[in-house]
Amino acid sequence: MAVMLYVQGVPIGYMAIALAILASMGGFIFGYDTGQISDILIMDDFKLRFATCSTPGDANTCNFTIVREGLIVALLSIGTLFGSLIGAPTADYLGRRYAMSVECLVFAVGVVIQITTTHTWQQFAVGRLISGLGVGSLSAAVPMYQAETAPSQIRGTLTATYQLFITFGILVAYCISIGARDISGSGSWRTVVGISFVWPAILGIGILFMPESPRWLTSKGRYDEARNSLASSRGVPRAEAVDHFIITRELEEMREAVEYEKNVQTGWLDCFTVERKQLYRTLLISTLQMFQQLTGANYFFYYGATIFQSVGISDSYVTQIILGAVNFGCTFLGLYVMEKFGRRYPLIIGGVWQSCWLFVFAAAGTAKDPTTNESIGKLMIVSACLFILGYASTWAPGIWILVGETFPTRTRAKQAAISTASNWLWNFLLAFFTPFIVKAIKFRYGFVFAACNLTGAVIVYFFLYESSDLSLESVDMMYSDPYCKPWTSRSWAPPGFSSRADLVEQSRAAEAHKPLATEERIEKTGEGPQKV
Incomplete structure (x- = not known):
């Protein structure tokens, strides 16, 4: 046990970094499970076993029905929806560490069900449903554990590693898939799914050697x-x-x-009262979670391999890896952007940027047949990568940050559960209905997502308050201030401070146990800001 570094004069131990990274394996598990299914759906042996084939033994004649493909992909999201709702009470009852270990075991049971099926696609889908229960529960327990154990001086960065590891898991799934695709027989897809045992083993066993949440122990x-x-x-x-x-x-x-x-007794109804804009905040973050899904990112992550096969790309696995690498790399940029420029500007600019490139993607695929026009196919890949760049830098990390800092302390867990459930619900709807929509309108689907991105940017401008640089108590005060509007909230500061910049300066000085600027001003002039 030793001090690793000092932040604002306060010691930070190696253990704080270790537990945040280890707990983030929960995000890696979700990312890996999300990324693997896109490539599995186009593996020859998987299609021969679970798809409908017009010529037995010929994978080129095998195709999934729309319902079957949608259920195989989307049942994971149904599991995560229910898992996210039971994750918090489970963590409260068992403790954060033991809850994560149990949830890793549930995920592993789902993996066993998937790899033991031979020709029953329903069994594979049910396995993904059960794995989703584990993933969803982890999505509630892991950020909670990270926030409660991380020193406040670096809490934002450490909790953001959850999103970073999601993108890392997606990329690793793509890389393993391209290595396993040439394995004969069922070894191709069973290898990809079976390796999933490694990640929950690392988290489920390793977390037992980490300290328990001090908040839970208290x-x-x-x-x-x-x-x-x-x-x-x-x-x-x-x-x-x-x-x-x-x-x-x-x-x-x-x-x-x-x-x-x-x-203070709180119930679920307290999340929907008009007092202190509780209903406003619940609906706002739930809506932004919905629009995070409606950006269209999972259109590429769930069905990317199928999409790029349809645009004439000879090796869609490679294209998936490119998308995954862009997504992972740009998430680092996202951590910087959200810290440097706040919440509102990145989300607004990101929504417009993403809309533009989705419009290019859809227009190119609609104007000409990408399977016969190589230039159009390349343009669509480039536009997809530039869309992912914007998404990973803004909407991917930004919405999860807002979940942690928008709600008041006493109802935060319940409001976070409601908003997260909104995310998983729309995750399921998109995963299930995308094959139907694509069959009907093909690449014009991109126009739908482009419109949703613009709508999301407009909602952020008119309804989201700028919460960066404020304590959680100050955020609650800002939303309750009738004179503060979302578009003016960037300059809002609590009573007693001349500006947001003055607030930041004094907060940092206080954390470092230095004399406050106001104290120095009082000593020199006998005047200072009037406290309210």
């Missing part, structure tokens, strides 16, 4: 264990933790919060 009255968990994250020896200023302060804040929450 809620159970296990204060000594909570203090030790905080010491691990800070890199402070346990013998020194009892008298350590920062650890003592954080533990006391947790105890006060737990006592307050015990005295």
Whole structure:
């Protein structure tokens, strides 16, 4: 146990980084499961076993019915929908670590069901449904665990690793698929699915060696264990933790919060009251989660291999890897963009950017037949990559960040569950109905997504408040201020501060235990901002 670095004068331990990265394997599991199905659907042995073939033994004559293909792809999302709703109470009952271990086991059971089927596509689909229960539960438990264990000074970066690992999992699935496609017989798709055992094993076993959430331990009255968990994250020896200023302060804040929450009874209906714009915020983030799916990103991730086969690309596996690499690499850019430029501007600009390239994609595929025009096919690939660049840099990480910082503390878990369920619901609807829509309108489907991206940008402009650089308590205050409008919220600051910049400066000084600018001003002039 040792201090890795100091941020704003506060120690950060190696354990804080290790637990965030390990917990992010939950995102990797989801990304891998999302990425694998696109390539599996075009593997010869998989089509021979589960598709309808006009000539037995000839994979080129095998095709999935629209319903069958949609269910194989989309049942994962139904599982994640229900899993996300039960993930939080499971983590509250078992503790964050044990909950993740159990959820990894559920995912592994689904993998077993998938790889043991021989000619029954329904069994494979049900296996994906059960794996989805594990994935959805992890999507609730992992960010919660990361937020509760990470030091506040780097909490945003560490919790964002969940989205980063999702994109990494998608890329790894594409790479493994291209290596396994030439394996004879069922070894091709069974290898891709079977390797899925590795990821939950790493998370499910490894997490047991990590410290438990100090927030959860405090809620159970296990204060000594909570203090030790905080010491691990800070890199402070346990013998020194009892008298350590920062650890003592954080533990006391947790105890006060737990006592307050015990005295305040909250239910699901509190998420839909007009008081303090609770209904407004619930509907806003649920709508943005819906539009994150309606950007069209999963159109490429779920059906990318099929899409690029249809545009005449000889090796669609390679194209998938290119898309996956762009998605993964640009997520790093997204972490910087959302930190540097706030929330509203990136989402608005990202929505417009994505709309433009989807329009190009759809117009090119509609104007000429990409299977006979190589230039059109290349243009469609380039436009898809540039769309993914915008998505990974803005809407992919941005919406998940908003889930964590928009809601008030006492109802955050419930409102986050509702908004996340919206994401999984639309994930399922798109995955299931996309084959039907593509059959009817082909590449004109891109025009639909282009319009949705523009609509999302408009919603952000008129309804989303700028929450960057504000504490969670200040965000709650901003949404409750009747004089603050979304388009003016970037300049809003809590009472007692002259501007958002003044707020940031004083907050950083306070965290570093330096004299506040206002204190210096009072000492020199005898005046300071009037506190309200």
